Amino acid sequence: MTGKLYPVGDAASDARITRADYLRRYAEAATDPEAYWMREGLCVDWIRPYTRAKDVSFHEVDFRIRWFPDGELNLSANCLDRHLAERGDQVAIIWEGDEQGDERRISYRELHAEVCRFANVLKAQGVRRSDRVTIYLPMIIEAAVAMLACARVGAIHSVVFGGFSPDALAGRIQGCGSKVVVTADQGCRGGKRIPLKANVDEALARCPEVERVVVVRRTGADVPMTPGRDLWYDRLVADASPECPSEPMGAEDPLFILYTSGSTGKPKGVLHTTGGYAVWTTSTFRDVFDYRDGELFWCTADVGWVTGHSYVVYGPLANGATTVMFDGVPSYPDHGRLWETVDRLGVNTLYTAPTAIRALMREGDEWVTRHSRRSLRLLGSVGEPINPEAWDWYHRIVGDGRCPIVDTWWQTETGGILISPLPGATDLKPGSACLPLPGVRPVIVDADGDELDGPAEGNLCIADSWPGQMRNVWGDDQRFFQTYFTTYPGKYFTGDGCRRDADGYYWITGRVDDVINVSGHRMGTAEVESALVAHRQVSEAAVVGMPHDVKGQGIYAFVTLNAGEVATERLRDELRQWVRREIGPVATPDALQFTPALPKTRSGKIMRRILRKIAEGETSGLGDTSTLADPAVVAQLVADRGSA
Numbered sequence: 001m002t003g004k005l006y007p008v009g010d011a012a013s014d015a016r017i018t019r020a021d022y023l024r025r026y027a028e029a030a031t032d033p034e035a036y037w038m039r040e041g042l043c044v045d046w047i048r049p050y051t052r053a054k055d056v057s058f059h060e061v062d063f064r065i066r067w068f069p070d071g072e073l074n075l076s077a078n079c080l081d082r083h084l085a086e087r088g089d090q091v092a093i094i095w096e097g098d099e100q101g102d103e104r105r106i107s108y109r110e111l112h113a114e115v116c117r118f119a120n121v122l123k124a125q126g127v128r129r130s131d132r133v134t135i136y137l138p139m140i141i142e143a144a145v146a147m148l149a150c151a152r153v154g155a156i157h158s159v160v161f162g163g164f165s166p167d168a169l170a171g172r173i174q175g176c177g178s179k180v181v182v183t184a185d186q187g188c189r190g191g192k193r194i195p196l197k198a199n200v201d202e203a204l205a206r207c208p209e210v211e212r213v214v215v216v217r218r219t220g221a222d223v224p225m226t227p228g229r230d231l232w233y234d235r236l237v238a239d240a241s242p243e244c245p246s247e248p249m250g251a252e253d254p255l256f257i258l259y260t261s262g263s264t265g266k267p268k269g270v271l272h273t274t275g276g277y278a279v280w281t282t283s284t285f286r287d288v289f290d291y292r293d294g295e296l297f298w299c300t301a302d303v304g305w306v307t308g309h310s311y312v313v314y315g316p317l318a319n320g321a322t323t324v325m326f327d328g329v330p331s332y333p334d335h336g337r338l339w340e341t342v343d344r345l346g347v348n349t350l351y352t353a354p355t356a357i358r359a360l361m362r363e364g365d366e367w368v369t370r371h372s373r374r375s376l377r378l379l380g381s382v383g384e385p386i387n388p389e390a391w392d393w394y395h396r397i398v399g400d401g402r403c404p405i406v407d408t409w410w411q412t413e414t415g416g417i418l419i420s421p422l423p424g425a426t427d428l429k430p431g432s433a434c435l436p437l438p439g440v441r442p443v444i445v446d447a448d449g450d451e452l453d454g455p456a457e458g459n460l461c462i463a464d465s466w467p468g469q470m471r472n473v474w475g476d477d478q479r480f481f482q483t484y485f486t487t488y489p490g491k492y493f494t495g496d497g498c499r500r501d502a503d504g505y506y507w508i509t510g511r512v513d514d515v516i517n518v519s520g521h522r523m524g525t526a527e528v529e530s531a532l533v534a535h536r537q538v539s540e541a542a543v544v545g546m547p548h549d550v551k552g553q554g555i556y557a558f559v560t561l562n563a564g565e566v567a568t569e570r571l572r573d574e575l576r577q578w579v580r581r582e583i584g585p586v587a588t589p590d591a592l593q594f595t596p597a598l599p600k601t602r603s604g605k606i607m608r609r610i611l612r613k614i615a616e617g618e619t620s621g622l623g624d625t626s627t628l629a630d631p632a633v634v635a636q637l638v639a640d641r642g643s644a
């Protein structure tokens with residue numbers, strides 16, 4: 001099956017990149033990557049021009065990933081200074097608060113001044129090049145300001161999603177050794193308050209090396225301030241100079257760390273560097289969203305995730321776009337929120353996650369159709385596979401059948417979009433991320449690592465580097481190479497399964513490792529398991545993904561209690577709340593099944609394959625269970641399934 005085809009149609013008429021352009025660029029990038037990237041790299045301004053583009057080997061002996069290695073630039077200057085002459089008075093960011101219509105607009109000139117002020121504040125607080133700064137903020141303009149101010153002075157930001165617990169925050173602060181944390185008194189989400197400052201206080205009890213906490217006033221709540229450590233953002237910037245020269249950064253100097261879940265152990269600090277990331281986010285934003293001057297671009301992702309980094313902040317601002325920062329949720333005050341906001345602000349491109357689309361689809365078309373949505377030109381999807389039904393609804397109801405959908409596949413590790421249709425160049429198939437961008441070489445491999453040609457299904461690797469690729473795991477070079485380049489030597493392994501159809505279109509089938517994609521958010525099964533076993537009544541836990549109508553995947557936990565403990569409904573609730581407190585609401589198990597034992601091989605390895613099947617509700621055809629130490633465990637698990 002190759003899927004229903006939606007031809008490019010009207011989108012092609014004024015698209016900047018036609019199908020012929022795409023094919024030509026793809027061929028150029030494949031045959032002479034050096035020439036292609038020498039040219040493409042010029043989409044950003046360089047302080048010192050690079051003399052070569054690509055310096056890469058994926059092999060162990062001479063492993064290295066370097067792009068534009070001798071160039072110097074500053075990404076904050078690319079997002080701000082270079083626009084001042086032409087579009088200083090244009091709105092750079094429209095902030096849309098949690099309460100409908102609570103709006104703030106900031107022009108490029110104002111944003112430049114604010115970033116310079118905060119950059120001076122950081123310097124005054126002793127922050128220097130390559131120091132780490134943790135940002136734990138809601139979706140407010142100050143989050144973008146703090147990121148850009150770090151980039152301006154050469155500090156490395158580590159943004160931590162505001163939904164993470166004090167414990168998760170502490171781990172991420174310790175992990176990268178930040179001495180400064182930027183936070184807010186409280187966050188607002190769907191009418192509720194999030195105690196951000198209180199969470200920071202709790203986290204910092206375990207992070208004595210943090211010297212300063214800068215606190216933005218978001219709600220004006222009365223929060224305790226620790227003298228000598230905590231300072232108000234507004235007081236600091238009021239006294240700071242609105243001018244601050246940007247540091248010339250080497251292309252391979254670190255830009256940011258972003259923690260993301262992997263299949264094993266603690267979340268890893270994905271490190272991105274300056275030049276390649278700048279080029280990748282700038283060019284992919286321009287091409288995939290076919291952005292035109294004066295348009296309004298709205299990516300609903302939080303800056304705590306990579307999508308917020310690349311397509312709320314850096315990509316749009318580097319292109320001189322007007323970007324929307326949304327501090328609310330699609331269901332508040334009602335299910336029409338997104339469409340009311342699209343109309344009120346005049347949004348041209350909406351970029352959101354399948355989870356949101358599926359959740360809104362359930363509420364009925366009325367919420368959508370009562371708003372005009374005339375301003376919309378393009379729709380985007382990201383974070384997880386979009387099922388064809390949701391795609392169709394997005395296309396037919398939200399886009400009135402006239403807006404192309406760009407289903408963009410990428411990862412925290414890839415820095416920006418790798419596989420996606422280009423509006424005007426690519427015929428669409430619902431559920432397929434379609435074709436690789438120029439310079440991206442996807443390959444599908446079988447379990448033995450052999451590359452499969454033509455239509456095929458297997459594991460998705462990328463055969464060669466692209467500028468936006470992550471460069472390291474912060475503080476653990478070994479883990480970087482080990483995680484991504486040893487499963488299939490010589491290739492970057494994505495952790496995703498994938499199918500390629502007869503037209504060469506790619507269909508991502510989901511993670512093939514122990515990562516669960518819950519509402520487009522990555523959760524490592526190991527993290528949830530270690531939270532569960534930290535509970536005093538729990539002996540062992542195994543966590544797998546399960547299909548979920550709205551979230552894509554839900555979290556299914558199998559729990560064994562300590563001897564003498566009794567499994568009760570109350571304990572089940574308590575454990576779910578426990579994980580929520582330990583990690584954050586995104587990690588809350590959707591199902592939790594008590595079991596006297598887990599299915600283990602004789603060598604003591606948990607057979608997750610069986611647990612996945614049971615979580616999926618597939619209780620027959622569990623495959624070969626003869627290697628289990630105690631095959632009777634399986635029958636018990638199946639019998640108890642309904643209780644989760």
Ligand code: WTA
Nearest residue numbers: 382383384385407408409410411412508511
């Ligand atoms: C999944 C988010 C199907 C995939 C940008 C990937 C997708 C993981 C898509 C990365 C898509 C992302 N279709 N699956 N369009 N986009 N994914 O690091 O499993 O939060 O490996 O980056 O999300 O999640 P991450």
